[in-house]
Amino acid sequence: MYFNFEEENDHLFIVKPRRSKSISSFTLRLTSMIDMFTILLVFLLKSFSVEGEIMSVARDLHLPESTAQTPPKAAPILVVTNEWIILDGTPVEKVATVLNQQGNIINPLKTQLQQIRTFTEDLARLNVNMRFKGNIAIQGDKDIPFGLLKKIMFTCGQVGFNDMLLVVNQAEQS
Amino acid sequence: MNLKKALHRENRYEEAELNITPVMNIFLILVPFLLLTAVFVKLSILEFSLPTSTQAGEAQKPLNNPVVTILAISEKGFELKTKGMKIPFIIKKEANFDFQTLVEKLQKIKERHVQTEDIILAPHLSIKYDTIIKVMDHCRENGFFNISISG
Numbered sequence: 089m090y091f092n093f094e095e096e097n098d099h100l101f102i103v104k105p106r107r108s109k110s111i112s113s114f115t116l117r118l119t120s121m122i123d124m125f126t127i128l129l130v131f132l133l134k135s136f137s138v139e140g141e142i143m144s145v146a147r148d149l150h151l152p153e154s155t156a157q158t159p160p161k162a163a164p165i166l167v168v169t170n171e172w173i174i175l176d177g178t179p180v181e182k183v184a185t186v187l188n189q190q191g192n193i194i195n196p197l198k199t200q201l202q203q204i205r206t207f208t209e210d211l212a213r214l215n216v217n218m219r220f221k222g223n224i225a226i227q228g229d230k231d232i233p234f235g236l237l238k239k240i241m242f243t244c245g246q247v248g249f250n251d252m253l254l255v256v257n258q259a260e261q262s
Numbered sequence: 263m264n265l266k267k268a269l270h271r272e273n274r275y276e277e278a279e280l281n282i283t284p285v286m287n288i289f290l291i292l293v294p295f296l297l298l299t300a301v302f303v304k305l306s307i308l309e310f311s312l313p314t315s316t317q318a319g320e321a322q323k324p325l326n327n328p329v330v331t332i333l334a335i336s337e338k339g340f341e342l343k344t345k346g347m348k349i350p351f352i353i354k355k356e357a358n359f360d361f362q363t364l365v366e367k368l369q370k371i372k373e374r375h376v377q378t379e380d381i382i383l384a385p386h387l388s389i390k391y392d393t394i395i396k397v398m399d400h401c402r403e404n405g406f407f408n409i410s411i412s413g
Contacts, residue, residue, distance in 0.1 A: 118282050125289040132296035143305065152395040155403065156306045225307065228391045235387035237394075241411075245312040252311070256395055258304040 143255065145227060152230040154256035163223035163253055164204050168240060170229050175200050183236060192242040201247040224249040308398060310409070329378040331371055331406065335385040335397060340364050344371050344378075359393060361400055368404040381406040 142160045145151060149169055167174040173181045173194070181196045205220060212219040224244055228237060241252060331344040339360065340352040347370075352363045371378070381401050385394055398409055 115279065118286065122282060122285065122289070125286075125293065128293055129289060129296070132293065132300050135300040135302060136296055137299065137301040137304075145303065145305065151305075152392040154306065154308060154395050155399050156308045158307050158309060160305050160307050230390065230392035230395075232391045233387060234385040234389045234391065234394060237391055238387070238411075241312065250312045251309065253307040254310055254395070255305055255307055258306045 143225060143227075145255070149227060150230050151227060151255060151257045153259045155259050156256060157258070160225065160255065161223060161253060163221075163225040164201075164249075165225045165227060166240070166244075168226065168228040168232055168236065170231060173197060173240065176204075183232070186239055187233075187236060189239075192239050193246060194239055194243045197240070197243050198247055201244065201249060205247055205249075220248070222248055222250045223253060224251070225253040225255050227255040308395065310411075313410075329375040329380070331368075331378065331381045332412075333381055333383050333397065333401070335359075335383065335389050335393065337386060337388060340397075342367055342371070345375070347371060347374060359396075361396065364397070365400055365404060368401065368406065372405050379406055380408040380410075382410050382412050384412045 142162055143165055146167065146169075149167065164176055166176075168183070171183055172179045173183060173186065175197065178200070180200055181194055186194050201224075208218065208220045226237075226240070226244075244250075244252065329345045331342065334341040334343075338351075339354045342349040342352070342364075349367050349370075352360050352367065354360060383394065383397060383401075385397075394411075401409055
């Protein structure tokens with residue numbers, strides 16, 4: 089060693105000799121990557137759900153938010169967007185037509201619901217567990233007027249779907 | 263001098279290295295697995311039943327608890343009616359419904375009729391679904407669990 093570490097401050101202009109570390113044995117710095125993974129892991133664990141998804145929601149359908157905590161159940165799904173009424177993926181009737189009609193019963197919807205009911209009841213004859221429960225999940229856009237909802241509920245009630253499950257987005261717990 | 267130098271040198275030459283490869287392996291497996299099972303939009307349901315024909319028969323019997331609150335929702339605001347109480351019309355604050363006052367009034371009703379749990383919503387035809395859900399939430403949070411809707 090030709091210069092003294094102790095006196096480093098007095099000789100500011102002396103260039104330190106390079107560390108004689110061989111270039112071939114370098115190690116990857118994984119610490120930051122592990123930090124990232126840990127944060128990601130905690131976040132994903134938080135959003136982990138055992139139940140899985142019983143029903144999915146279309147991207148452009150904006151459900152209202154609610155503080156309700158009840159998890160969804162399996163049921164025929166009736167989607168009410170601003171334009172269409174869709175039952176289990178099949179468009180049934182245009183919303184504009186329903187809003188303009190006089191009576192409370194939506195006939196195309198009634199026919200479709202009746203078919204589902206008959207089908208379930210036929211199944212119930214083979215297996216008691218499949219009996220008709222009268223559940224229907226309604227995924228309504230938050231902007232639909234009550235007038236439309238009333239007609240839909242009335243129609244469902246007429247066919248025997250008395251238990252309505254109003255699907256909502258769970259509000260963040262504060 | 264020597265001590266300091268010795269410490270310094272030791273640090274430089276013995277870089278303690280943790281073997282993090284197994285940790286990385288665990289992470290690499292866990293992250294895709296959790297990504298697959300993650301649920302980003304949490305759905306829940308509000309159960310709502312129409313009276314069936316059998317229940318309608320029961321309703322004809324005299325009820326033990328006859329206090330029923332009626333909440334009318336119109337474009338202008340809320341109107342609450344209940345037994346033995348006079349509640350002024352709750353007018354909208356600018357464009358929004360005044361939920362705060364509604365909650366206060368609901369709590370007042372609850373104070374007066376402790377047992378009551380029934381509330382009937384009577385929304386106007388043009389009221390949005392979102393508003394109805396919010397009103398139902400507030401009713402439920404303030405002890406009115408039997409919510410029905412009258413069209």
